[in-house]
Amino acid sequence: MKHKKNHSMLSKSAPYLLTIYCIAVLLFFLAELKLFGLDEYLRATNQVLILFALLIMPFVIINMPSFIQSLTLKVSDKEFHVQLNELESNFTQTIGRVQQQVSTSEQSFWPILAGVDILAEKRLEGANPRIIIGAKNDPSQLFFTQLLALAITHENAHIVCDIRYPNGDSMHNFAELKYRWLDIYMDYTGTCIQYFNIHHKTTKNEIKSHATLTDELNQYGQELGIKWLPSLGCSEDYCLVMTPEFAESEEITSINDLKTKGGKLTFSADPEFMNRKDCLLGLLEYGVKFKSVLPCSVTDRYSAKESGEAEVFVGYESDPQVFNGEVTRLNDSEQFFPRYLAQPLVSDTVLRKIPGLEERLLLLKDCMQTNDLNEIVSRISYSNNDPQRAKAEAQRIFNNALEKHKLKESVK
Missing domain, CATH: 3.40.190.120 (Osmoprotection protein (prox); domain 2)
Structure with missing residues (x-):
């Protein structure tokens, strides 16, 4: 916004600056011709004139698109055509892109600078341990927070789930999990492997299985105090x-x-x-x-x-x-993108402190398919991201997961 205001002010002042520039150059020219007695008051060396031109020229160039749409330069037999309004547009887009990149990076810096949450251990103690669930900013993540909360509190209603939706981008949530500012969130395989430069293809250009990628992630997770659990069975590629x-x-x-x-x-x-x-x-x-x-x-x-x-x-x-x-x-026939299977990331400390938590979270393994998620996201989107709508959708999926689990147990 500040950039736009400054740019607007410069655009408005451009004609005045150009007028002043032309008048000054005209006066210097008349003085050089010794007309109207101006040579007694105005004398300028070539160096002064050049410096004066250099001083004013940046303002003129920056604001040229306001009153000159295009410029054609002819050198020998070749013409160079420059669309100035396009240059201005690209310049504005570049500034916007840099601002967005800085904003994204800032999100992950805060938990890193703050360090480990010194109260993380304390909130997991007592009669009502509190587990913080993180999330990114889209409808599927709103649904996932509710689904995780149902699994965490299943047959353990004394546990308090603190849902933080939205809680920034992937980097921010991952940094907060590492430094214990949150305890669990849902992310995607294709996103997480980027943190450790894990490629989704082998050296023979074959696609690695989800189980292989999860094992590779957990090798890094052991040092970070983070565990990747199996996928829910759905993807958000x-x-x-x-x-x-x-x-x-x-x-x-x-x-x-x-x-x-x-x-x-x-x-x-x-x-x-x-x-x-x-x-x-x-x-x-x-x-x-x-x-x-x-x-x-x-x-x-x-x-x-x-x-x-x-x-x-x-x-x-x-x-x-x-x-x-x-x-x-667009078809991705060469599989440029990795698969983005949804899977929980959870703090090792929480799994150790809350008995049976990992078993309850494993109820979500293969609990749904991508078509299920697509339909759920559509309904949540059309409800204007209503948390109650997301909770109802999560309850339905979790009930189905419980039924599947009971069926497996009965077969055993």
Whole structure:
């Protein structure tokens, strides 16, 4: 906002600055010609004139798009055409992107700077231990917090669950878990492997199993006091999407097509996606380059679709827009993106302090499928992220998980 205000002030002052500049140069010129007696008052060396021009020129250049839309330079037999309003737009987008990146990084710095929560042990003691559940900012995470709370308090109603929704991005929640500011949250395999540079493919370019990736994560987790539990069975994979009409007109069906056609398209993405190696940074290495990148909030990723400011968008497979066919999901035939299976991350200390907690959380293993999650996210989204709606959906899934568990036990 501050940048916009400053830019607006500069834009308004540009014509006045340019007028003053022209008048000053004219006076110096007339003085050099010794007209009107100006040479008695105004004398300027070449160096002074050059310095004067350099002083005023930045203001003129910055504000040129306000009154000059394009500029054509002719050198020998070649012409160079510069669209100044596009340069201004790209400059503004770059500033916005940097601001978003700083904001994302700031989130994870706080728990790191604060260090380990000295009251973490105390809140797990007594007749009513308190477990803090973290979450990111989207409808699926609202649902997951309620599902985790049901598993934690199952046959243990004395446990108090403190749900913190939303609680920042992935990095922030992971940092808070490591430093004991929260005790459990739901994340995705594809996200977590980025923290430790674990690749989802083998050296032979084969896809690793979810069990293999979880084992690799837990090797690091042993040193951090964190445990990755098995997946719920559902995924919320990243994807790239476009409007069906535009994808058809440009004959784009896959991410691979963007290697040759992305250079003229604008991509809209949230800060976390822009800063991750499995996301935009990886796409650049993969050979996908866009004309420009438009930052957006994670909860407003499709706003640029309505305004026409972007043609390609980051999506989750659980997005109602993807699920309902409002946008076209680009095929990922070469499996650039890893799988993003939902799985709980929990503090080792909490598992040790609360008897039977791990067994109750394991009730959630393979408790639902991706289609279930897609439908749940749609209903929660249409309820305007109503916590009661999320709780009702979680209760239904948890009841089904209990029935499956009882059936398995009876077979044994």
